[in-house]
Amino acid sequence: MKNQVQFSSFCLICKKKVQVTELGGFFLCTSKNVRSHQVKESVLGGAPFAINNNAYSALISCLYSSELVSLPKASALRSTMALKSFVEVKPDSHFSIHNLPYGIFKHGGGDTATPRPGVAIGDYVLDLSAIHSAGLFDGPLLCSSDCFHQSNLNKFLELGRPAWKEARATLQKLLSVDEPALQNNASLRQKALLPMDEVEMLLPIAIGDYTDFFSSMHHAKNCGLIFRGPENPVNPNWFHLPIAYHGRASSIVISGTDIIRPRGQGHPSGNSPPYFGPSRKLDFELEMAAVVGPGNELGKPIDVNEAADHIFGVVLMNDWSARDIQAWEYVPLGPFLGKSFGTTISPWIVTLDALQPFACDAPNQIPQPLPYLAEKISKNYDISLEVQIKPAGEEKSFTVTRSNFNHLYWTLTQQLAHHTINGCNLRPGDLLGTGTISGPESESYGCLLELTWNGTKELPVGKTSRKFLEDGDEVIISGICKGNGYNVGFGTCSGKIVPSLP
Ligand SMILES: O=C(O)/C=C/C(=O)CC(=O)CC(=O)O
Ligand SMILES: [Ca+2]
Ligand SMILES: [Mg+2]
Numbered sequence: 001m002k003n004q005v006q007f008s009s010f011c012l013i014c015k016k017k018v019q020v021t022e023l024g025g026f027f028l029c030t031s032k033n034v035r036s037h038q039v040k041e042s043v044l045g046g047a048p049f050a051i052n053n054n055a056y057s058a059l060i061s062c063l064y065s066s067e068l069v070s071l072p073k074a075s076a077l078r079s080t081m082a083l084k085s086f087v088e089v090k091p092d093s094h095f096s097i098h099n100l101p102y103g104i105f106k107h108g109g110g111d112t113a114t115p116r117p118g119v120a121i122g123d124y125v126l127d128l129s130a131i132h133s134a135g136l137f138d139g140p141l142l143c144s145s146d147c148f149h150q151s152n153l154n155k156f157l158e159l160g161r162p163a164w165k166e167a168r169a170t171l172q173k174l175l176s177v178d179e180p181a182l183q184n185n186a187s188l189r190q191k192a193l194l195p196m197d198e199v200e201m202l203l204p205i206a207i208g209d210y211t212d213f214f215s216s217m218h219h220a221k222n223c224g225l226i227f228r229g230p231e232n233p234v235n236p237n238w239f240h241l242p243i244a245y246h247g248r249a250s251s252i253v254i255s256g257t258d259i260i261r262p263r264g265q266g267h268p269s270g271n272s273p274p275y276f277g278p279s280r281k282l283d284f285e286l287e288m289a290a291v292v293g294p295g296n297e298l299g300k301p302i303d304v305n306e307a308a309d310h311i312f313g314v315v316l317m318n319d320w321s322a323r324d325i326q327a328w329e330y331v332p333l334g335p336f337l338g339k340s341f342g343t344t345i346s347p348w349i350v351t352l353d354a355l356q357p358f359a360c361d362a363p364n365q366i367p368q369p370l371p372y373l374a375e376k377i378s379k380n381y382d383i384s385l386e387v388q389i390k391p392a393g394e395e396k397s398f399t400v401t402r403s404n405f406n407h408l409y410w411t412l413t414q415q416l417a418h419h420t421i422n423g424c425n426l427r428p429g430d431l432l433g434t435g436t437i438s439g440p441e442s443e444s445y446g447c448l449l450e451l452t453w454n455g456t457k458e459l460p461v462g463k464t465s466r467k468f469l470e471d472g473d474e475v476i477i478s479g480i481c482k483g484n485g486y487n488v489g490f491g492t493c494s495g496k497i498v499p500s501l502p
Contacts, residue, residue, distance in 0.1 A: 082485035085175045086183040087121045087193065094480060094489020095120040098357075100171050101313070101348035101490070102153055105199040115151040115202050120348055120491070121175055123196050130192035136174060136181060139166040152206045153349070157312045157428040160294045164312065168353055201347035203254045204315075205291060205429035210247040210343070211419060212287070212319055212335075212433035214238075215410040219438035222450040227327060239367060242410040242418045247319075247433065248340035255346050255493045259320055261471060261500035262341040266324035278500035279322035281455065282469040285436040286387050286446035286477055287317040288405060290412045291349050295426040302426075304375050304417035308352060310426065311412055316346035316385075316477045316493035317433050323449050323468070345431070346477070346493035354488050358382045358481040362411045372421055373414050380406040383490075385437060385479045387446075389461050392472025398462040401451060403437050403444040405479070471499045 085097040095101065100119045107113065107127075118125040128137075128148040137143055141163040147156040156163065174182050182189060214220055217234065220243075224233030237243065253259075261282055265274045293312040296302050302310055319339060326338030362378040383405035390397035410418075415432055436446040445451045448468055451459050458465035469475070474497075479490035 082483065083172065084177045085121060086177045086179075087124055087175060089122040089486075091485075092487070093122050094487050094491050095122055095348075096483075096486035096488065097121065097172060097175050098483060098486050099350060099354050099488040100168060100175075101350045101354065102156075102204065103347045103349065104152055104202045104204045105194075105347075106202065107194050107199045117148050117150065117153055117156065117204075118194075118199070119171060120196065121193075124193045125196050125199050126171070126175070127192045127194060130188070131171075131174070131182075134185075134188055134192070137167070137170055139170055141166050142170070151202075152429070153204050153312075154206050154429040157205070157291065157293045158295075161309045164293075164351060164353065168351065201254060201256075203252070203345070204347060204349055205431070207249045207252055207429055207431050208427050210249040210252060210431040210433070211244050212247045212339075212435060213410065213415050214243040214245075214435040215408045215415065216435055216438045216446065217409045218407065218440050218444075219436040219446055219450065222438065222445065226449060226454045239365075240369070241373070242415045244415070244419070244435075245334040245339075247335075247343065249431070251340055252343045252345060252431065253495070255316075255344055255491075255495065257342075257344065257495060258498045259342045259344070259495045260498055262322050262325065262337070263500050264322060264325035264337050265328055267328040274328055279324055280468070281323035281449075282497060283321045283323050283448045284387065284469065284475045284477075285319040285321055286385060286401065286403060286438075287319050287436055288314050288383070288385075288434050288479065289317040289345060290314055290416065290432045290434070292416070292426045292428060292430040292432065295428055295430065296420050298425040299423040300425075301372075301420040301423060302417055304373055304413055305377075307413035307416040310416055311352055313349040313351040314355065314381075314412075314490075315349055316479050316490050317431075318344040318475060318477055318493055318495060319433060319436070320344070320495070321447070321449075323454070342495070343433075344493055344495040346479075346490055348491050350488060350490055355381045355383070355481065357483060358488065360406055362406075363409055365409070369414070373418060375411065375413060378411055378414075380408055380411060381481070382406050383479050383481050385477065388476045388478075389466065389469075390474040390476065391461060391464060391470070394462060396462065397474070397476055398460075400448075400459060400461060400466075401443060401445055403439045403446055405434075405437060407437055407439045407444070408434055469497050471497055473497050 083097045089096050102117060102119055104115050105118045105125055106115045117128040131137060132148040173179050220238055221233045261278050263278050265276055266280060268274045291312045293310045295310060320342045322338045326335055329336050329338060358381045359379045360382045362380045385403045386399055387401045388397035388399050420426060438446040438450060452467045455467035458467060474494055476492050476494040478492045481488040
């Protein structure tokens, strides 16, 4: 198995030394002398473990024989003791030492304003170019790489999971309370640990291609009911393959960028001709998106069971949508100008390694997917998502929906494998949107189209209400995984609607 990590550790329950093998992000206890009843009662924790002289944060589940840790147990893994950083991390911070998401930032003016990679820790950004220049990336894969001296993360993504793991181990060790190298080096600390409110975040990746899936069954059903009626709201193909459209990479913007209300042809009502003008039905879509790692050669699909090695991490995404333009133009080829005027992503890419403790079972798929989509382990992540709207002139923002990543029917790995099954090549930095993440209840719908049922009812927003977005509205998406005493969060993904061109 590729990229397998093996190590021995100490079982806190059976008090014996055990051999542990990591398999696709899961931990397999290969010790023969561990009794099964101990497994049912508890899951072990302990970190960091030493492997190849690198501090390695890992969790093991105590299983007898060679059974894999099952997914429901994975949620119990998060009850493990929180690691501690010497950098202050407030209890509600999204950026604990368990997280360490990657972004691209610039700081100050002149030479220091060069865009470069960083990770978030508490209220600080750790400058990875400074850490590399100081010789602190001392692992075999990163010590002589220039991937942290780039203005985007693509080169780091291309290196693949072994390098990502090496970076995570190095950074978790460097930032831990027990490690003096950075903690006791005042001049390096001043250079490398920058207050987050002093930096400007930029797009973290150069996005060659962007695809948007349609993976929430609740969203598919609601859109079907609204656009196509109650006969067959979900097309039969939906249950056999992850449906998607090819999006527009050039208009993907970083959180905080204003969105100009698009103009276009709107859907005619009755026998009237289509209208042209500023969209009258501007909407947000609550989504997340996977960032592609090494990718594949043209003509060589990625196996679904190896797809996780091609996903570096996940961001929050808002697929802004003009519903009047979309409804008129998208038959029969799919979304075009109704969605290509802007897509916002959050600045911090949370890695799959950081999300691992929050893995949970993906829904049962009926009918069973074809073999190329059938996964040995099919997982989602328990990520709480929220959308707020801040109307112009308001001090406060108001929550309009709450959902969870685990409502997705098709998994990230199925989406990626399906994307390549015809031989299509994915490249480092490509972005795969999940599709709107709607849950089953009306309070968990992921866009205004559903929340107001295509403008047939008003949605309360503080003292006012909305059918669709108005000029001056700011839409703020946030996402967080809550561990025991720490968070793995995504920060926010926001954008404000400004008036259309005259
Ligand atoms: O079902 C439809 O007609 C339209 C669906 C969408 O607009 C959704 C889309 O962009 C994919 C998604 O976000 O799930
Ligand atoms: Ca979408
Ligand atoms: Mg879009």
